[in-house]
Amino acid sequence: MKKLFYAFPILWIFIPILFFSCSEEPIPYELSEGDVISFRIDPDSTSYFRSYQTAPEMGGLSELYYGKRDGFSEIYSLVEVYPVSAPFFLDTTYSSDSTSYNFVDSIKSVTFSLTLVDSSNSQYHPVLSYFSGDVDTTIFLENESSFYAIDPTLEKIELDSSISYTDTLENVHFSFDATSLFNDYMLETTRLNSYTFKIGGDGETDSLVAFTNPKLEVQFSRTMGIPDSTWDSTWVDTATYTARYKLIIVNPGEWEEGESTFSIGRAKGLKSILRFNLDTLSMLPDNIIFKDADLYLKCDTTINSFKVFAYPFKDSISINDIDLFSVEQMDTTALEFIGATSSTVDSLLILNVRDFVNYIYLNQLTHYELQLSSSTGNDPFSTLTFINAGPFKPYIIMRYVATN
Amino acid sequence: MLLRIKVVLFSLVALLSVGFSQSLMNAFGIGSPASNFDAASMGTSPMSLLPSFQEGVSISNPVTWSQLHYTYLTGTYGGQQSEIQSGLMKNGRTYLQQIQLIIPIKKKYAFGLSIGPNTNRLYSIVGVENLVDDGIYGDSLTVRKSVSGYGGITSLKPSVAFPLTSLESMAITIDYLFGSSRGITSISIDGTNYIQKEQDIYSGTMMKLFFHSKRLKYKDYGMGFYLSLKNALKPLSVNRISHQPFEDNNESGNHDGSYYSDFPDLSLIPDAIQSNSIGEIDPFEIQVGLDVNIRPRLHILSEGSHWYDRGDNGHTVSVLNDKIVSLDQISLGLALFSRRLPRQILNQFHYRGGFFAKQYTLYHKGKRIDEKGFSFGFGVKFGVTDNQIDFGFSISQRDGLDVNGELIQQFSVGISLGDIWFIKRRER
Numbered sequence: 001m002k003k004l005f006y007a008f009p010i011l012w013i014f015i016p017i018l019f020f021s022c023s024e025e026p027i028p029y030e031l032s033e034g035d036v037i038s039f040r041i042d043p044d045s046t047s048y049f050r051s052y053q054t055a056p057e058m059g060g061l062s063e064l065y066y067g068k069r070d071g072f073s074e075i076y077s078l079v080e081v082y083p084v085s086a087p088f089f090l091d092t093t094y095s096s097d098s099t100s101y102n103f104v105d106s107i108k109s110v111t112f113s114l115t116l117v118d119s120s121n122s123q124y125h126p127v128l129s130y131f132s133g134d135v136d137t138t139i140f141l142e143n144e145s146s147f148y149a150i151d152p153t154l155e156k157i158e159l160d161s162s163i164s165y166t167d168t169l170e171n172v173h174f175s176f177d178a179t180s181l182f183n184d185y186m187l188e189t190t191r192l193n194s195y196t197f198k199i200g201g202d203g204e205t206d207s208l209v210a211f212t213n214p215k216l217e218v219q220f221s222r223t224m225g226i227p228d229s230t231w232d233s234t235w236v237d238t239a240t241y242t243a244r245y246k247l248i249i250v251n252p253g254e255w256e257e258g259e260s261t262f263s264i265g266r267a268k269g270l271k272s273i274l275r276f277n278l279d280t281l282s283m284l285p286d287n288i289i290f291k292d293a294d295l296y297l298k299c300d301t302t303i304n305s306f307k308v309f310a311y312p313f314k315d316s317i318s319i320n321d322i323d324l325f326s327v328e329q330m331d332t333t334a335l336e337f338i339g340a341t342s343s344t345v346d347s348l349l350i351l352n353v354r355d356f357v358n359y360i361y362l363n364q365l366t367h368y369e370l371q372l373s374s375s376t377g378n379d380p381f382s383t384l385t386f387i388n389a390g391p392f393k394p395y396i397i398m399r400y401v402a403t404n
Numbered sequence: 405m406l407l408r409i410k411v412v413l414f415s416l417v418a419l420l421s422v423g424f425s426q427s428l429m430n431a432f433g434i435g436s437p438a439s440n441f442d443a444a445s446m447g448t449s450p451m452s453l454l455p456s457f458q459e460g461v462s463i464s465n466p467v468t469w470s471q472l473h474y475t476y477l478t479g480t481y482g483g484q485q486s487e488i489q490s491g492l493m494k495n496g497r498t499y500l501q502q503i504q505l506i507i508p509i510k511k512k513y514a515f516g517l518s519i520g521p522n523t524n525r526l527y528s529i530v531g532v533e534n535l536v537d538d539g540i541y542g543d544s545l546t547v548r549k550s551v552s553g554y555g556g557i558t559s560l561k562p563s564v565a566f567p568l569t570s571l572e573s574m575a576i577t578i579d580y581l582f583g584s585s586r587g588i589t590s591i592s593i594d595g596t597n598y599i600q601k602e603q604d605i606y607s608g609t610m611m612k613l614f615f616h617s618k619r620l621k622y623k624d625y626g627m628g629f630y631l632s633l634k635n636a637l638k639p640l641s642v643n644r645i646s647h648q649p650f651e652d653n654n655e656s657g658n659h660d661g662s663y664y665s666d667f668p669d670l671s672l673i674p675d676a677i678q679s680n681s682i683g684e685i686d687p688f689e690i691q692v693g694l695d696v697n698i699r700p701r702l703h704i705l706s707e708g709s710h711w712y713d714r715g716d717n718g719h720t721v722s723v724l725n726d727k728i729v730s731l732d733q734i735s736l737g738l739a740l741f742s743r744r745l746p747r748q749i750l751n752q753f754h755y756r757g758g759f760f761a762k763q764y765t766l767y768h769k770g771k772r773i774d775e776k777g778f779s780f781g782f783g784v785k786f787g788v789t790d791n792q793i794d795f796g797f798s799i800s801q802r803d804g805l806d807v808n809g810e811l812i813q814q815f816s817v818g819i820s821l822g823d824i825w826f827i828k829r830r831e832r
Binding site: 025 | 495
């Protein structure tokens with residue numbers, strides 16, 4: 001009986017199980033579709049689409065500019081070639097065990113040079129100025145300083161005209177002799193030194209000239225000696241100082257625009273505020289998910305590609321509070337990028353605003369204003385204007401999925 | 405030693421339990437009532453009220469437990485396989501049906517405690533692929549919905565039985581229902597899945613009264629009349645936790661992702677929405693059974709039951725927006741029990757068989773779903789304490805759903821290990 005007890009239960013349990021295969025196959029059945037609902041939001045009386053002007057945003061570009069372009073009265077670049085070390089050129093340096101010393105015995109030459117992006121602009125000579133005032137001329141920060149932040153009364157020294165030359169790769173370079181400037185100002189230890197240069201057009205330049213690689217090259221003679229010895233050695237060396245800061249300064253002028261259009265453009269400092277009435281989103285059912293949400297904007301010209309950034313405002317804003325032509329009104333740090341991208345079809349710019357719509361639906365945002373700005377990838381001097389009139393007013397279409 | 409073997413066997417059974425076979429029926433309301441009969445009852449019709457475990461005893465009917473000679477620890481393990489489309493589509497699972505402790509006291513009283521699944525919500529359903537035109541976007545979307553769920557309700561049942569008169573006895577079972585299930589709705593649009601997950605949490609208390617009378621007699625046949633009534637002390641309520649749907653960009657099936665993340669971003673997920681009492685199941689059940697002893701050890705067993713749900717919103721719990729509102733069942737069985745003290749091996753066996761018919765009614769569709777089938781099984785006693793192994797098998801066909809001709813096969817294996825508790829031993 002004991003044998004039966006041991007063997008019998010196990011067999012009776014497991015033998016039937018062998019005939020059952022554990023499997024799970026979905027059963028086809030006519031389920032309700034699950035709603036995919038699309039709707040369109042058009043402007044209403046609480047909507048507005050307005051441009052406003054802030055400081056030009058010219059940072060982050062790989063090229064610098066001088067010269068002229070339609071719509072801009074003044075375009076120049078600032079570069080700072082810090083750190084130039086005055087003690088290196090003025091003092092005697094001893095080795096760590098004091099068995100030798102060396103010093104710069106003479107400055108042979110100092111040149112400031114730049115390279116044109118397009119060698120066909122070689123006839124447009126730049127004008128180089130040095131900020132010589134006894135002040136801290138580290139007055140600009142890339143991405144922040146602008147035409148309005150540069151004091152036009154700052155003392156400047158204009159250098160002699162440039163010399164152009166073409167290298168073996170057919171690149172055109174302009175160089176300025178800055179030897180006396182270097183000796184008289186940059187090595188002057190009794191004052192707060194400036195290392196900032198301005199590169200502008202010569203007034204005759206009627207084109208926008210792009211350039212790169214601004215730098216200061218110092219050729220000097222150096223002597224090495226041994227204390228209590230008549231032995232010494234002299235050779236010629238070169239120190240190159242490239243630009244630590246680079247900035248394009250543009251006088252944006254005043255932008256005037258009616259209510260039937262709104263625009264964006266970096267050099268003009270133009271951004272736009274869009275407000276749709278999105279109260280509808282709070283009336284949507286719980287537990288839905290947006291599949292698409294797109295903002296449609298009609299451009300006034302045909303464009304091939306133009307990337308637009310859209311930022312929701314963290315705080316609510318009243319259109320009446322915006323001085324449209326004040327350059328200090330908006331604080332871009334108060335905005336948060338939501339990753340909108342755009343594409344264009346037949347001058348219709350389509351902006352993916354699904355994140356923005358979702359923010360509002362999930363009560364992460366309680367206001368509906370959206371800021372449009374031009375991406376850094378666009379031509380910084382171009383301005384894109386959108387139509388806000390008649391059948392071409394902006395609109396949003398979106399569709400969501402309701403799983404229940 | 406015996407105790408160790410018992411522990412090993414029951415641990416094995418518990419480890420192997422994985423759930424129920426999925427079915428369309430499980431997607432209605434709170435799911436399909438689990439077929440958690442003991443193996444002996446399954447072999448008879450299946451029917452739970454009438455004695456099928458031993459002569460005069462049903463494992464599932466506490467009013468009969470006082471007839472047992474020993475305390476029993478019973479485990480039932482089973483499997484279910486359903487086939488549709490003439491066997492082209494098969495779903496099968498094995499699962500633990502119940503564990504039960506039954507303590508008869510002085511041949512008059514009994515106490516029992518059992519735990520087992522009450523309702524099964526295992527389903528996986530896929531809809532038809534549709535091309536949906538979007539007039540506003542001016543495009544067409546390929547949409548396909550699928551729903552799946554798992555989990556269900558567990559039942560913990562303490563029972564007491566006591567005599568009313570010398571011929572009548574009664575038992576009370578309190579049925580504590582608890583548990584949770586998960587539901588997943590996935591809508592595939594142009595190959596991208598939009599998924600919503602939700603969790604249903606159940607709680608409720610039922611009371612079931614059992615009655616047994618030996619007073620009836622017809623000619624020389626001994627007859628047993630059985631009745632049970634089930635009502636809700638606290639109707640079963642369903643609380644739902646709904647999670648924010650997401651676009652499953654990384655196809656993981658979960659709302660996750662750091663590099664190629666799902667939408668919306670994890671940092672934006674709002675708290676899950678908790679909805680209390682989204683559905684209430686308020687069942688009432690009456691079962692009547694007659695046990696006719698036509699010959700020594702040979703019984704004809706007949707049982708009928710009517711179950712219906714008085715709750716008015718249980719259908720909202722369902723992904724199919726419907727529920728089973730009533731279930732009527734009749735069954736007829738035959739059982740030949742073993743001898744008390746068998747001399748031949750064949751006399752150690754209990755033999756069981758029967759036919760049954762069920763009819764489910766759906767709340768919204770008003771549709772009737774019929775299930776007809778037969779069952780058979782046997783059991784064998786062993787050991788001095790009347791340990792018993794039971795085996796039951798049933799085959800049925802379900803019609804009336806949109807999926808017609810569903811063939812369902814079930815088996816159950818039960819092990820009942822006896823011991824002497826609360827029985828006065830002889831003095832040496």
